[in-house]
Amino acid sequence: MNKFDALTEAITQEIVGFLVTDRTLDIESAIALLYNSELFEKLHDKETGLYLEGSAYIYELLKDELAGTS
Numbered sequence: 173m174n175k176f177d178a179l180t181e182a183i184t185q186e187i188v189g190f191l192v193t194d195r196t197l198d199i200e201s202a203i204a205l206l207y208n209s210e211l212f213e214k215l216h217d218k219e220t221g222l223y224l225e226g227s228a229y230i231y232e233l234l235k236d237e238l239a240g241t242s
Contacts, residue, residue, distance in 0.1 A: 179223045180215055186227035187234060211237050 173181075184206065191202035206212050211234045214220045222230060 176218060176223060183215060183223065183227050183230055184212075187231050190227075190231045205238075206234070209234060209237055 187206055188199065188202045191197050191205060192199060195202070195205075197205065211222075211230065215222050215230065222233075
C-alpha cells in the first residue's frame with residue numbers, strides 16, 4: 173500500500189467513526205454517507221491535496237457539505 177492509499181484509508185476510517193458517534197449511525201450507513209459525498213471524491217483525488225489534511229478538518233468539511241453549505 174502506498175502512502176496516498178494508507179492516508180486516505182486512515183482518514184476514511186476516522187471519519188466513519190465520527191459519523192457513527194455524532195450521528196448515531198450504524199457503520200454501514202456511515203460508510204454509505206461518506207462514500208456518496210463529494211468530499212470523498214475530493215479526498216481520493218491526489219491533486220486536491222486533501223489527503224494531507226487532518227481527519228477532524230476533513231470531517232468539518234463533510235459536515236458543511238451535508239448541511240448544504242459547501
